[in-house]
Amino acid sequence: MHLIQNIKKNIRILDVGCGYGSEAILCSAIGGKVLGIDLSEDRIAIAKKRVKYFENKLERDLDIKFSLGNLFNHYGEYDLIWANEAIHHIAPLNEFLNISLQNLKIGGKLIITDQNRLNPYPYILSKRAQKKYGGIYIIKKDTRMEEAIHYAIERIFTLREIKKILTKIFRNVEIYPFSYFPFFIYKVFNKYCMKIERKYIRKLPIIKLFSVGYTAICIKKNESIS
Numbered sequence: 001m002h003l004i005q006n007i008k009k010n011i012r013i014l015d016v017g018c019g020y021g022s023e024a025i026l027c028s029a030i031g032g033k034v035l036g037i038d039l040s041e042d043r044i045a046i047a048k049k050r051v052k053y054f055e056n057k058l059e060r061d062l063d064i065k066f067s068l069g070n071l072f073n074h075y076g077e078y079d080l081i082w083a084n085e086a087i088h089h090i091a092p093l094n095e096f097l098n099i100s101l102q103n104l105k106i107g108g109k110l111i112i113t114d115q116n117r118l119n120p121y122p123y124i125l126s127k128r129a130q131k132k133y134g135g136i137y138i139i140k141k142d143t144r145m146e147e148a149i150h151y152a153i154e155r156i157f158t159l160r161e162i163k164k165i166l167t168k169i170f171r172n173v174e175i176y177p178f179s180y181f182p183f184f185i186y187k188v189f190n191k192y193c194m195k196i197e198r199k200y201i202r203k204l205p206i207i208k209l210f211s212v213g214y215t216a217i218c219i220k221k222n223e224s225i226s
Contacts, residue, residue, distance in 0.1 A: 002111055002176065002215045002217060003023065003027070003082060003111055004026075004030070006080055006109060006111065007027055007030050007031060007032050007080075008031065008032075009031035010031065010032075010033060011031070011032045011033065011079045011080060012032070012033050012076075012077065012078045012079045012080070013027050013032045013033065013034045013035070013078060013079065013080045013081070013082060014034075014035050014037065014074075014076065014078045014080070014081045014082070014103065015027070015034060015035070015036040015037070015082045015084075016037060016071050016081060016082065016083040016086050016090075016096075016100075017037075017038055017039075017071075017083060017084070017085075017086030017089065017090070018036030018037060018038045018043075018044075018047060018066065019038060019040070019043050019047070020043050020046050020047050020050065021036050021043075021046075021047030021048075021050055021051065021064075021066060023082060023084055024036035024047070024064055024066070024082075025047075025050060025051060025054055025062065025064065027082070028062040028063055028064040029054065029058060029062060032063070032080075033063045033064075034063065034064040034065070035064075035065050035066075035067060035076070036064070036065070036066045036067070037066075037067050037068075037069055037071055037074060038066070038067075038068065039068070039069075039070065039140070039149060040068075041068050044066045044067070044068045047066045048066050051064055051066075070147065070149055071090070071096065071099070072095060072096070072099060074099075074103075075099075075102070075103060076103055077103065077104075077105055078103050078104055078105065078108060079104075079105055079107075079108050079109075080104075080108060080109050080110075080111065081100050081103065081104060081108070081109070081110045081111070082111050083110070083111070083112045083113070083114075084113050085113060085114055085115070086112075086114075087112055087114050088114055088115065088126070088152060088154050088155050088156045089151055089152050089153075089154075089155075090152065091137055091150040091151060091152040091155070092150065093152075093165065094165070094168070094169070097110075097165075097166065097168075097169040097170075098169060100169075100218075101169055101170065101220060104220040105220070106220055106221070106222060107219065107220065107221075108219070108220045109217055109218065109219050109220070110170070110216075110217075110218040110220075111215065111216070111217050111218075112162075112166075112215065112216040112217075112218070113213060113214070113215045113216075114156060114157070114162070114213060114214065114216075115154075115156045115212065115213050116156065116157075116158060116159060116177070116209075116210070116211050116212060116213055116214055117156045117157055117158045117161070118158045118159070118209055118210050119180075119210050119211060119212045119213075121182040121212060122156060122212060122213070123156070125154065126153075126154035126155075126156050129153050129154040130153045130154060133153045135153065136152060136153055136155050137150065137151070137152055137153070137155075138151050138153060139151065158209070159175050159177060159208075159209055159211070159214050160209070162175065162214070162216060163175050163216070166216055166218055169218075170218035170219065170220065171221060172218065172219040172221055173216060173217070173218050173219075174216070174217045175214055175215075175216050176214060176215045176216075176217070177208045177209075177211030177213070177214045178211055178212070178213055178214065178215060179211060179212040179213055180193075180196075180197055180201050180207070180210065180211055180212060181193045181212070182212065183212075
């Protein structure tokens with residue numbers, strides 16, 4: 001919702017960790033000029049194929065490109081940078097935030113969505129993943145890009161932690177918690193979950209700290225910290 005609300009015709013968008021390109025394609029279909037970047041060659045290849053499929057369906061070209069690469073080596077000028085469940089893999093995070101600040105136009109937005117460490121469900125999943133890979137941080141060697149890539153394993157934050165991190169780089173930061181039930185419960189009991197959230201959970205501010213996920217919107221102002 002927060003992403004779509006910010007899409008205007010010809011807006012320049014960088015989709016960080018674009019994966020198979022779902023949000024990038026959506027943003028392009030509603031008027032954005034999009035670059036999606038990811039470390040996975042397989043995902044980039046599939047994303048490119050999906051563009052052709054949607055262009056045929058829409059009967060028009062989409063202004064979208066996908067690139068295999070390390071975002072730390074990428075520089076451009078964007079109105080919006082989108083990172084959907086990507087920052088729990090990005091390391092070092094502060095460097096990414098500083099690069100995002102440089103790549104945004106004045107008034108541009110960095111929009112992040114990710115999981116909340118205070119919610120038991122994503123917390124347990126993150127610990128399982130870290131145990132599987134032997135820690136929170138690893139180094140990936142990619143011969144195609146001829147570099148070693150620092151990579152975080154499901155390194156998730158609480159809402160308070162992420163706001164503290166973001167406000168060191170951006171002065172204007174808003175955090176919006178969302179969802180209080182794991183997806184597999186929502187999928188089966190959607191109406192009941194929404195009713196419980198609307199009638200009870202959203203009226204208790206302390207409960208918001210335990211949401212499954214959050215959206216963070218950071219705006220680059222003239223007074224942003226460099």
